[in-house]
Amino acid sequence: QVQLVESGGGLVQTGGSLRLSCAASGRTFSSYSMGWFRQAPGKERDFVAAISTSGRNTYYADSVKDRFTLSRDNAKNTVALEMNDLKPEDTAVYYCAARLGGWCASPGTYHYWGQGTQVTVSS
DSSP states (O other), X not given: OOOEEEEOOEEEETTOOEEEEEEEOSXXXXXXXXXXXXXXXXXXXXXXXXXXXXXXXXXXXXXXXXXXXXXXXXXXXXXXXXXXXXXXXXXXXXXXXXXXXXXXXXXXXXXXXXXXXXXXXXX
16 A cells, blocks of 8 residues: 655746655555646646656656656655646646556556645746
8 A cells, every 4th residue: 555645736926836746655665656647627637747666767748848857766755746837737736646567647547646736827
Protein backbone atom coordinates (compact mmCIF):
# COMPACT_ATOMS: atom_id res chain seq x y z
CA GLN A 1 0.00 0.00 0.00
CA VAL A 2 1.23 3.48 -0.89
CA GLN A 3 -0.24 6.69 0.44
CA LEU A 4 0.40 9.89 -1.45
CA VAL A 5 0.04 13.44 -0.16
CA GLU A 6 0.39 16.43 -2.49
CA SER A 7 1.26 19.96 -1.46
CA GLY A 8 2.32 23.23 -3.02
CA GLY A 9 -0.74 24.30 -4.97
CA GLY A 10 -2.07 27.82 -4.89
CA LEU A 11 -2.95 30.94 -6.81
CA VAL A 12 -0.40 32.46 -9.17
CA GLN A 13 -0.44 35.01 -11.96
CA THR A 14 0.19 34.17 -15.60
CA GLY A 15 3.88 33.61 -16.15
CA GLY A 16 4.48 32.68 -12.53
CA SER A 17 5.85 29.49 -11.04
CA LEU A 18 4.80 26.87 -8.54
CA ARG A 19 6.41 23.75 -7.14
CA LEU A 20 4.19 20.81 -6.33
CA SER A 21 5.42 18.09 -4.03
CA CYS A 22 4.19 14.58 -3.45
CA ALA A 23 5.22 12.64 -0.37
CA ALA A 24 4.80 8.88 -0.42
CA SER A 25 4.57 6.40 2.41
CA GLY A 26 5.85 2.85 2.17
CA ARG A 27 9.19 1.14 1.80
CA THR A 28 8.89 0.27 -1.89
CA PHE A 29 8.63 3.75 -3.35
CA SER A 30 11.45 3.08 -5.80
CA SER A 31 9.40 0.29 -7.39
CA TYR A 32 6.76 2.74 -8.60
CA SER A 33 6.73 4.97 -11.60
CA MET A 34 5.20 8.28 -10.57
CA GLY A 35 2.86 10.45 -12.55
CA TRP A 36 1.12 13.77 -12.31
CA PHE A 37 -2.31 14.32 -13.73
CA ARG A 38 -4.66 17.27 -13.70
CA GLN A 39 -8.37 17.76 -13.93
CA ALA A 40 -10.16 20.98 -14.72
CA PRO A 41 -13.87 21.41 -13.88
CA GLY A 42 -16.05 19.47 -16.29
CA LYS A 43 -13.09 17.84 -18.01
CA GLU A 44 -11.39 14.49 -17.91
CA ARG A 45 -8.27 13.79 -15.89
CA ASP A 46 -5.30 14.43 -18.19
CA PHE A 47 -1.71 13.25 -18.13
CA VAL A 48 0.85 15.93 -17.24
CA ALA A 49 4.15 14.18 -16.59
CA ALA A 50 5.67 10.91 -15.43
CA ILE A 51 9.01 9.72 -14.15
CA SER A 52 10.59 6.29 -14.21
CA THR A 53 11.34 4.30 -11.07
CA SER A 54 14.99 5.37 -11.10
CA GLY A 55 14.27 8.96 -12.03
CA ARG A 56 16.48 8.77 -15.10
CA ASN A 57 13.61 9.13 -17.55
CA THR A 58 10.85 11.70 -17.63
CA TYR A 59 7.88 12.14 -19.92
CA TYR A 60 5.70 15.18 -20.48
CA ALA A 61 2.47 16.12 -22.18
CA ASP A 62 3.10 18.40 -25.14
CA SER A 63 1.18 21.17 -23.41
CA VAL A 64 3.69 21.38 -20.54
CA LYS A 65 6.92 20.34 -22.22
CA ASP A 66 9.72 22.89 -21.70
CA ARG A 67 7.73 24.54 -18.88
CA PHE A 68 7.38 21.77 -16.30
CA THR A 69 10.12 19.63 -14.78
CA LEU A 70 9.53 16.44 -12.84
CA SER A 71 12.02 14.93 -10.42
CA ARG A 72 12.09 12.36 -7.65
CA ASP A 73 14.15 11.56 -4.59
CA ASN A 74 13.88 7.87 -3.77
CA ALA A 75 15.79 8.32 -0.52
CA LYS A 76 13.13 10.76 0.70
CA ASN A 77 10.12 9.13 -1.01
CA THR A 78 9.22 12.38 -2.73
CA VAL A 79 8.37 13.62 -6.18
CA ALA A 80 8.44 17.26 -7.22
CA LEU A 81 6.82 19.00 -10.18
CA GLU A 82 8.38 22.36 -10.96
CA MET A 83 5.97 24.45 -13.01
CA ASN A 84 7.16 27.58 -14.78
CA ASP A 85 5.60 30.07 -17.16
CA LEU A 86 2.16 29.10 -15.94
CA LYS A 87 -0.85 29.87 -18.08
CA PRO A 88 -4.56 30.15 -17.25
CA GLU A 89 -5.15 26.85 -19.07
CA ASP A 90 -2.94 25.15 -16.46
CA THR A 91 -5.65 25.82 -13.86
CA ALA A 92 -6.81 22.48 -12.46
CA VAL A 93 -6.61 20.11 -9.54
CA TYR A 94 -3.28 18.32 -9.78
CA TYR A 95 -2.97 14.71 -8.67
CA CYS A 96 0.08 12.63 -7.88
CA ALA A 97 -0.19 8.93 -8.73
CA ALA A 98 1.91 5.79 -8.40
CA ARG A 99 2.11 2.82 -10.71
CA LEU A 100 4.08 -0.40 -10.33
CA GLY A 101 6.60 -0.86 -13.11
CA GLY A 102 6.91 1.33 -16.19
CA TRP A 103 5.25 4.67 -16.74
CA CYS A 104 2.00 5.17 -18.61
CA ALA A 105 -0.05 8.19 -19.65
CA SER A 106 -3.35 6.50 -18.91
CA PRO A 107 -4.69 7.42 -15.47
CA GLY A 108 -6.61 4.15 -15.27
CA THR A 109 -3.37 2.21 -14.98
CA TYR A 110 -2.18 3.94 -11.80
CA HIS A 111 -2.71 2.10 -8.55
CA TYR A 112 -2.54 4.85 -5.96
CA TRP A 113 -3.62 8.48 -5.94
CA GLY A 114 -3.24 11.50 -3.75
CA GLN A 115 -6.11 13.76 -2.77
CA GLY A 116 -5.12 16.49 -5.20
CA THR A 117 -3.97 20.07 -4.88
CA GLN A 118 -5.56 23.07 -6.56
CA VAL A 119 -3.54 25.21 -8.95
CA THR A 120 -5.15 28.42 -10.15
CA VAL A 121 -3.48 30.70 -12.68
CA SER A 122 -5.03 34.13 -13.03
CA SER A 123 -4.85 36.10 -16.27
